[in-house]
Amino acid sequence: xxxxxxxxxxxxxxxxxxxxxxxxxxxxxxxxxxxxxxxxxxxxxxxxxxxxxxxxxxxxxxxxxxxxxxxxxxxxxxxxxxxxxxxxxxxxxxxxxxxxxxxxxxxxxxxxxxxxxxxxxxxxxxxxxxxxxxxxxxxxxxxxxxxxxxxxxxxxxxxxxxxxxxxxxxxxxxxxxxxxxxxxxxxxxxxxxxxxxxxxxxxxxxx
Amino acid sequence: xxxxxxxxxxxxxxxxxxxxxxxxxxxxxxxxxxxxxxxxxxxxxxxxxxxxxxxxxxxxxxxxxxxxxxxxxxxxxxxxxxxxxxxxxxxxxxxxxxxxxxxxxxxxxxxxxxxxxxxxxxxxxxxxxxxxxxxxxxxxxxxxxxxxxxxxxxxxxxxxxxxxxxxxxxxxxxxxxxxxxxxxxxxxxxxxxxxxxxxxxxxxxxxxxxxxx
Numbered sequence: 001x002x003x004x005x006x007x008x009x010x011x012x013x014x015x016x017x018x019x020x021x022x023x024x025x026x027x028x029x030x031x032x033x034x035x036x037x038x039x040x041x042x043x044x045x046x047x048x049x050x051x052x053x054x055x056x057x058x059x060x061x062x063x064x065x066x067x068x069x070x071x072x073x074x075x076x077x078x079x080x081x082x083x084x085x086x087x088x089x090x091x092x093x094x095x096x097x098x099x100x101x102x103x104x105x106x107x108x109x110x111x112x113x114x115x116x117x118x119x120x121x122x123x124x125x126x127x128x129x130x131x132x133x134x135x136x137x138x139x140x141x142x143x144x145x146x147x148x149x150x151x152x153x154x155x156x157x158x159x160x161x162x163x164x165x166x167x168x169x170x171x172x173x174x175x176x177x178x179x180x181x182x183x184x185x186x187x188x189x190x191x192x193x194x195x196x197x198x199x200x201x202x203x204x205x206x207x
Numbered sequence: 208x209x210x211x212x213x214x215x216x217x218x219x220x221x222x223x224x225x226x227x228x229x230x231x232x233x234x235x236x237x238x239x240x241x242x243x244x245x246x247x248x249x250x251x252x253x254x255x256x257x258x259x260x261x262x263x264x265x266x267x268x269x270x271x272x273x274x275x276x277x278x279x280x281x282x283x284x285x286x287x288x289x290x291x292x293x294x295x296x297x298x299x300x301x302x303x304x305x306x307x308x309x310x311x312x313x314x315x316x317x318x319x320x321x322x323x324x325x326x327x328x329x330x331x332x333x334x335x336x337x338x339x340x341x342x343x344x345x346x347x348x349x350x351x352x353x354x355x356x357x358x359x360x361x362x363x364x365x366x367x368x369x370x371x372x373x374x375x376x377x378x379x380x381x382x383x384x385x386x387x388x389x390x391x392x393x394x395x396x397x398x399x400x401x402x403x404x405x406x407x408x409x410x411x412x413x414x415x416x417x418x419x420x
Contacts, residue, residue, distance in 0.1 A: 052299070056292060064287040081287045085295045090390055141278040164279035185246055186237075192272050193236030199275070 052089055059102065060085075062166065063109045069161045070113040072150050080116050084109050099175050106168070107176045110158055141199075148198050156191035163188050233262065239269045243276065380404045 060081065067080035087108050095104050149157055158177055162168045163184070168176070170184040177184070234242075234255060241247050242255045259266050384401045391397050 053292075056295065060291070061284045061286050064291075065282075065284045068285055069282075077285075078287055078291055081291055082295050082298065086298055089295075089299050141274060142281050145275060145278050146282055160279070164276055165282050167280070185241065185244070188244075189237040189240035189246075192240045192275055195275050196236055196268070196271055199271075 052085075052092075055088065055101070055105075056085055059105050062102070063105060066106065066109050066161060066166060067113045069146070069149055069165060070110075070157065071117065072147075076116065080109070080113050083116075084112050087112065100172075103172055103175050106162065106166075106172075110162070110176060114154065114158075144199060144202060145195060148195060151198065152191055152194055155187050156194060159184050159187040160191035160195075164192075233265050233268070234258065236268060236272060239265065240272050243269060243272055380407075 063084050064077055064081045067084070068074065068077040071077055071080065084105065088105060091108075095101065149161065152160060159173055162173045162176060163170065170181040170188075173179070173184040174181050179187075238247075238255070242252060245252075247255070255265075259269065381401070381404045384397060384404055387394070387397045388401055
């Protein structure tokens, strides 16, 4: 699965004084949930970098980005990210290594994000400070696409985010979503077609 | 980006290239997207390539789908805020202690209220009442026993409130223990607490329905 450079804005109102520094992402990490029993039972003990923390370091950006693509709200994506890693920790004994850890975490992320949206009984919110409003004058296709993802039907959205943005292969998406490779491909092509249809009146002739 | 007609030299007839969908003179966006990803077999791909050489509209559509794919791949991965890890760590560390604390507090409260209900139930049995509505029998028992109020209205209010509090305490305890059980299914202390809370709930219903018999 791909990885991209990680830079991102922070939510407004973050209290710097009350926060401990984040884990150091520059240090080498290993993807393991069961390597050090003592550490995983007591995550984040002072000064140690345990397995759970390593898992967080390796997957935090993907989890947060994926959640954000679904909900288009940084505060909600933060909540979802917390919930995802809490589930990862509490269900760590259910992970048997049949699939890649990243696949398992993606599955939890997608389900948590969708549950979040269903609980709220709303369409994804688009806070004013988060959005590049589509307009006839805008030619930033990346921003336009990002703002239109929440408008896609759920099935299209899931596959489009995982394939075209997160870079998963169709067989990996099949494992995450519990669908066939063919279904994943079909949803993806429909998603792109839907996006093109939505983009047509905005960026006609500018792509 | 609109779908106009094909160029003058475009194929006139509608049809298929290897069975792939064409709308009148053009291929669908879904088919072109599949072509873009190399998901089509050789026969279909050859047919589309041939068509694209002649059809400006389909070439534009393919270019736009390519641009969409490229732009999506260029969306930056976003980092969560630094305090997210701090909150996760706090939540991971906190729940077991909090849940167990709740469990014992809830069990203690439930036991205390259970005692009240049991006393009222015994008083009711001693009074020898017949089979009436359970709530009415308990209320009357309370009045007879003189434990709450000599007036029927006050007895109603007092018993109802006490019973509601009792059940709420038991149900809250059971909910918390169930959550603790989900995380520690083999913990004997949690399992015993769960059994005790279930028993307390069953006894409360027995008291309510059978008047303590």
